[in-house]
Amino acid sequence: MSSPNELTLAEARDALKAKTLSARELTSAHLDAMAKARALNAYLLETPDRALAMADASDAKIAAGEARPLEGIPLGIKDLFCTEGVETTAGSKILKGFQPHYESAVSANLWRDGAVMLGKLNLDEFAMGSSNETSAFGNVVSPWRRKDSDAPLVPGGSSGGSAAAVAARLCLGATATDTGGSIRQPAAFTGTVGIKPTYGRCSRWGTVAFASSLDQAGPIARTVKDCAILLASMSGADARDTTCADLPVPDFEASVGRGVKGLTIGIPKEYRVDGMPAEIQKLWDEGAAWLKAAGATIKEISLPHTSYALPAYYIVAPAEASSNLARYDGVRYGLRVPGKDIASMYENTRAAGFGREVKRRIMIGTYVLSAGYYDAYYVRAQKIRTLIKRDFEAAYADGVDAILTPATPSSAFGIGEKANADPVEMYLNDVFTVTVNMAGLPGIAVPAGLDSQGLPLGLQLIGRPFDEETLFAAAQVIEDSAGRTQLPAAWWA
Amino acid sequence: MSVDEKTVRRIAHLARIAVTDEEVGPLGAELNNILAFVEQLGTVDVSGVEPMTSVLPMAMKKREDAVTDGGRADAVIANAPETEDHYFLVPKVVE
Numbered sequence: 190m191s192s193p194n195e196l197t198l199a200e201a202r203d204a205l206k207a208k209t210l211s212a213r214e215l216t217s218a219h220l221d222a223m224a225k226a227r228a229l230n231a232y233l234l235e236t237p238d239r240a241l242a243m244a245d246a247s248d249a250k251i252a253a254g255e256a257r258p259l260e261g262i263p264l265g266i267k268d269l270f271c272t273e274g275v276e277t278t279a280g281s282k283i284l285k286g287f288q289p290h291y292e293s294a295v296s297a298n299l300w301r302d303g304a305v306m307l308g309k310l311n312l313d314e315f316a317m318g319s320s321n322e323t324s325a326f327g328n329v330v331s332p333w334r335r336k337d338s339d340a341p342l343v344p345g346g347s348s349g350g351s352a353a354a355v356a357a358r359l360c361l362g363a364t365a366t367d368t369g370g371s372i373r374q375p376a377a378f379t380g381t382v383g384i385k386p387t388y389g390r391c392s393r394w395g396t397v398a399f400a401s402s403l404d405q406a407g408p409i410a411r412t413v414k415d416c417a418i419l420l421a422s423m424s425g426a427d428a429r430d431t432t433c434a435d436l437p438v439p440d441f442e443a444s445v446g447r448g449v450k451g452l453t454i455g456i457p458k459e460y461r462v463d464g465m466p467a468e469i470q471k472l473w474d475e476g477a478a479w480l481k482a483a484g485a486t487i488k489e490i491s492l493p494h495t496s497y498a499l500p501a502y503y504i505v506a507p508a509e510a511s512s513n514l515a516r517y518d519g520v521r522y523g524l525r526v527p528g529k530d531i532a533s534m535y536e537n538t539r540a541a542g543f544g545r546e547v548k549r550r551i552m553i554g555t556y557v558l559s560a561g562y563y564d565a566y567y568v569r570a571q572k573i574r575t576l577i578k579r580d581f582e583a584a585y586a587d588g589v590d591a592i593l594t595p596a597t598p599s600s601a602f603g604i605g606e607k608a609n610a611d612p613v614e615m616y617l618n619d620v621f622t623v624t625v626n627m628a629g630l631p632g633i634a635v636p637a638g639l640d641s642q643g644l645p646l647g648l649q650l651i652g653r654p655f656d657e658e659t660l661f662a663a664a665q666v667i668e669d670s671a672g673r674t675q676l677p678a679a680w681w682a
Numbered sequence: 683m684s685v686d687e688k689t690v691r692r693i694a695h696l697a698r699i700a701v702t703d704e705e706v707g708p709l710g711a712e713l714n715n716i717l718a719f720v721e722q723l724g725t726v727d728v729s730g731v732e733p734m735t736s737v738l739p740m741a742m743k744k745r746e747d748a749v750t751d752g753g754r755a756d757a758v759i760a761n762a763p764e765t766e767d768h769y770f771l772v773p774k775v776v777e
Contacts, residue, residue: 290757388737402737431743500720511697518698520770522761531773536700548699552709553716555697556685565683566720571733573726578734611715629737654738 193218198262198361198415205251205261212251212261216244216305219263223307223359225682229330231344231354233268234276235308243305250303259422260303265360267351268309269316270296270406271395275306279397280314280324280347283517283524283542293395294427295364295406302422307360311350314544315514316366316399319374319618320607321349323546328604331379332357332677336643342601345375345618351409352379356676362410362419366396368403369502370622373634376409377596377647380636380674382416382664383409387655388629389434390420392427400509401432403502403626412673413635413664417441420657436655444658445665450484452659455589459495460621462598468640469595476593476637476648479670480663490589492580497573498624503616504557504570505627510547511554517542549612578628581651591659592651594621596634600644621649631657635664636674645674683721684714 193201193215204210220237240263247261271277271289278284292300300306313323320343321329331344331353344353348365352375355363365372367385376383384407391406398404408419421441427433456477461470477487519525519538526541528534543551557566584592598620607615625632631654634647648667652660685693690710694701701709755768764771 287761290754290760389740428743428745432740434738434740494726497723497726500723503716504720504723515698519763520772521759523763525763528773531775532698533700534773535698536694539698540700543699549709549712549716551697551699552690552693552713556689556693556713556717559693559696562683565724568733569723569726569728570720571735572728572731573723574734575731576726576728578737612712613715613719616719 192222194222194358196361197412198410198418199412201262201361206256208251212244212247212305213241215261216240216263216307219307219360225679226357226359228681229332229353229357230327231311231329231350231357231359232265232308233278233280233311233326233350236275236306239275240305240307247303247305257301257303259299261305262303262361263305263307264299265307265310265351265354265363266296267312267348267363267365269312269366269397270364271397272296272306272309275309277309277397278326280312280326281542281544281547282325283538285524287522289395291395294392294430295396295423298422298425299364304422310354310363313347313349314547315397315510316347316368316371317510317546317550318346319370319615321346322604323544325544329353330604331601332681333379333601333644334677334680341604343378343604345378345601347371348375348409352376352381352383355379355381355409355411357679357681358676362408362415364406364423365409366404366406367626368399368506369626370619372407372409373622373632373649374597374618376634378601378645380645380676381409381411382413382633382635383407384416384420384633384657384660385625385631386420386424386657387631389432390424390631390655390657392425392430392433394427394429398513400506401513402509403506411676413661413668414442414445417445417661434655439658441657441661444661447658447662448483449480449663449666452485452590452663453588454480454485454487454663455490455584455592456487457490457492457495457592457594459492460594462620465595465598469598469646472637472646472648473593473595476667480593480666483666488589490584490592492584492624494573494576494580495624498577498627499616499620501570501573501577502623502627503553504566505574507550507554508558508567509554511551511558514547514551574627577624581628581630585653590653591663594649594651596621596647596649600640600642600646625651630654631660633660633664635667637667637671683717685710685717
């Protein structure tokens with residue numbers, strides 16, 4: 190029999206219910222797998238004692254017939270979610286040793302539903318990155334390798350630890366966040382499923398803020414159904430987050446089997462970018478064919494302002510980050526580096542505590558918000574954001590139910606491969622994903638095939654506001670057509 | 683638009699991040715790389731377009747003007763580098 194950590198979340202849930210597996214056995218199997226996988230550096234902090242205590246509590250609940258939706262299910266938590274009494278670093282030296290005295294809304298929802306916490310997952314510092322190479326605590330190594338090569342690959346970012354842990358079977362699912370693609374791009378790089386729900390679907394309370402108008406929490410898991418199960422628990426209204434929508438949570442799991450008969454899927458021509466690898470174009474065409482075979486109508490559409498989304502994002506996101514990261518000043522929590530006076534203390538603390546990418550983005554953000562430049566950059570970018578959103582609204586008003594695009598412009602690259610590239614080259618990883626955050630829409634990445642090097646490639650579906658259900662239905666069609674991704678055998682153990 | 687060394691130092695000061703003399707040059711180059719990338723936004727016709735301030739239409743939530751939290755001073759200062767009697771201690775601010 191395969192190890193319990195090789196099950197999907199849904200299968201494990203069934204096994205627990207049928208009592209063919211105990212929560213303790215399931216958690217122990219994961220802890221063993223994690224202990225053997227430290228070379229991947231997916232977990233920043235393992236919490237085995239807490240995990241086993243939670244598993245035992247779950248076994249008691251199951252025995253009493255009081256199992257909650259995620260009872261006994263072991264999960265990893267991106268280290269951007271504040272977990273009460275458990276160190277939360279945001280992948281940064283400036284928060285090393287920070288122990289929140291409160292639980293984030295999203296993780297609180299998971300514990301409310303009976304899930305088990307395995308530990309905190311590695312990420313790009315303050316969620317700023319597309320390869321998990323900016324973490325202050327080391328890179329994450331992808332469980333995937335190119336055919337006939339030992340070269341370590343990136344898992345994508347910023348939720349690199351989450352994606353790697355799910356792909357390496359070190360958790361049944363993980364929480365992640367997405368500001369410009371940080372759920373969808375690593376999911377695509379690791380052959381896993383990741384959904385960024387509509388802005389406002391999940392509460393941001395207790396989630397370390399990067400860009401407040403773009404950030405959104407979401408799950409990464411091994412199947413579409415597993416993601417649907419997790420998103421249902423993570424979502425929900427929260428009075429403490431004024432941007433969290435007061436909407437009931439749909440039965441996402443039920444939507445997975447809906448199919449796409451009668452739906453119209455848009456193919457935006459502007460996503461056919463110059464120099465796009467033929468393999469990716471082929472996969473995109475295949476995805477459209479699968480959806481058509483399942484009863485959808487495929488329609489070419491135009492989203493004219495697509496090419497402006499990435500540059501506009503690199504004004505809006507850093508601007509919001511410069512504001513959100515102003516709180517890290519060495520006074521109330523986190524690192525403090527002394528200075529001759531208070532101003533020096535701030536400057537020394539922030540210089541020592543923040544990594545290069547974070548500093549770069551704070552500086553760009555500060556510049557575009559400064560007097561004399563605010564209108565030319567920030568206000569203009571916000572206007573372009575309106576135009577980007579209008580493009581989508583027009584397509585949806587015209588009868589499109591969901592939009593199909595590639596998820597990434599390439600498969601995973603090697604660790605260090607982009608070290609000498611300029612910052613913008615790394616930013617181009619998000620070219621297909623940022624539009625979705627800029628418009629506040631839901632987007633899902635689902636594995637669709639492997640490239641010629643044996644590395645996963647994903648497709649992205651973009652939906653109407655608060656219509657994650659259609660995304661799950663369409664993604665399931667792709668998953669069924671492509672077949673379940675064969676995840677890499679544990680070379681790291 | 684590009685930034686010179688003087689501007690890099692000014693931005694660093696606004697952001698309260700110390701930069702060494704060696705860092706100013708490379709940092710400026712990186713910032714200019716990003717600014718060159720976003721320059722293309724200048725070509726878009728945005729006349730008559732409202733800036734987007736809220737991604738999805740939402741009304742600001744309001745709550746009752748009542749005390750619903752507080753009295754947790756220990757928790758509030760628990761992670762602070764230097765405290766005394768529930769005060770955060772910092773280097774002297776006023777000369």
